[in-house]
Amino acid sequence: MEARTSRDSESGEKPDSVSSLKKNKKGIEIEGYPVEGLSIGGQETCVIFPTLKIAFDIGRCPQRAISQDFLFISHGHMDHIGGLPMYVATRGLFSMKPPTIFVPVAIKEDVQRLFEVHRAMDQSELKHNLIGLNVGEEFRLRKDLTVRAFRTYHGIPSQGYIIYSVRQKLKQEYIGLAGNEIKNLKLSGVEITYTVTSPEVAFTGDTMSDFIVDSDNIDVLRARILVMESTFVDNSMTVENARDYGHTHLSEIINYADRKFKELYLRCLHHWQVEFLHLQKVSDELGDDVNYSMNLVFEVLHI
Numbered sequence: 001m002e003a004r005t006s007r008d009s010e011s012g013e014k015p016d017s018v019s020s021l022k023k024n025k026k027g028i029e030i031e032g033y034p035v036e037g038l039s040i041g042g043q044e045t046c047v048i049f050p051t052l053k054i055a056f057d058i059g060r061c062p063q064r065a066i067s068q069d070f071l072f073i074s075h076g077h078m079d080h081i082g083g084l085p086m087y088v089a090t091r092g093l094f095s096m097k098p099p100t101i102f103v104p105v106a107i108k109e110d111v112q113r114l115f116e117v118h119r120a121m122d123q124s125e126l127k128h129n130l131i132g133l134n135v136g137e138e139f140r141l142r143k144d145l146t147v148r149a150f151r152t153y154h155g156i157p158s159q160g161y162i163i164y165s166v167r168q169k170l171k172q173e174y175i176g177l178a179g180n181e182i183k184n185l186k187l188s189g190v191e192i193t194y195t196v197t198s199p200e201v202a203f204t205g206d207t208m209s210d211f212i213v214d215s216d217n218i219d220v221l222r223a224r225i226l227v228m229e230s231t232f233v234d235n236s237m238t239v240e241n242a243r244d245y246g247h248t249h250l251s252e253i254i255n256y257a258d259r260k261f262k263e264l265y266l267r268c269l270h271h272w273q274v275e276f277l278h279l280q281k282v283s284d285e286l287g288d289d290v291n292y293s294m295n296l297v298f299e300v301l302h303i
Contacts (some may be wrong), residue, residue: 028250031224033201036064041231045080049201052145052163055201056227061086066094070141073103074125074205075158076110084111085118088128090235098127102139104148106157108132136216146197150217152207155246160211162219168193199223207233208243209252228253 018234028035037047037055043057048068055068065071073081075180082102091099103111110129111130119126133149140146149159174182174192184288185192204211211217220226231247242249 015298018064034223034226035225038062039229041077041079043084045205046083047203047227049163052201054163054201055110056161057205058083058087061090066090067096069099070147071098071099071101072147072203073101073107073111073153074152074203075104075156076107077156077206080205081111085115087128088115088126089118089122089124092124092127098129100129100131100141101185102131102148102149102161104157104159105132105134112197117292133159147277148219150202150220151211152204153210153246154206154208158205158218160207162199162223163201164197164219165200167196167198169196200225202228203224204228206247208246209248209256212256233242 033052034050035047036050037045039045042105044062045057046059046062046065047056048054048062048064049056050064050068053067053069055065055071057074058065058071058081059079059082065083065087071084072085075081075086083220088099088101091097100110102134108130109283115126115128115130135151138146138148139251141163145165146164148162148164150162152158152160158210170182170193171191174185177185182192199219199222202225204220204222204227206229211220227250230250230253233243233250237249239249239252242252
């Protein structure tokens, strides 16, 4: 997993450290959000935002994922969905409330059959709420959070998810009024607030880089944190080869950085291949211009 910090816009100098990233024993903190999990291409992906009670994909069901109430599955490949029955079963074992699981509509019936098979074998209820979400559809998670599915480009049905914060702000014309005046207006039925939604966290799952230039995905690029894949990072695999497998190459992200990611302060990469976890090898092949980014990668990779 990577967190990248943009260069100083005025001086052009690179920050000395990832000061916006706070490490702890279980993960890192980005933009005020603790982030936990792991992502190794072909083996396991699960990214957790514990303060939101959210996990993206379930991998083999790491222990920390079990306490998350909401689970978002990006697609049906085993390294992203394999631990799903264990996630539900373990929550039941600990008498936790049934989780809410979001999946692409295209695989909802298959997931339902998966649970039917495990109920028959396990002789347990495996209680959960399964919701199929289409691209563009929204769902209210709680009063202050909503989720929307967005289009991604993988070899099988897939989608990403954007988590929005939802806040009520006082209308301009009522700013400055005394508390009693505002209270009386509210009691009289006057609508004194308006709703502000802001994209907080976006997660792609596995995808080609096409999602970046999809005009419907503008909020994905506006999110405070974008967790996106980068399965291939060096010259042993070309961009064309990566696309053949429905994945993104790091060089594509670098090429898009100035044009598409300029307004993003922090972003995360996931899905690194095991054989690519060698800083010097990658930076040597991709050149000096990315050495700084790669140093940040390996400073926060093992969370």
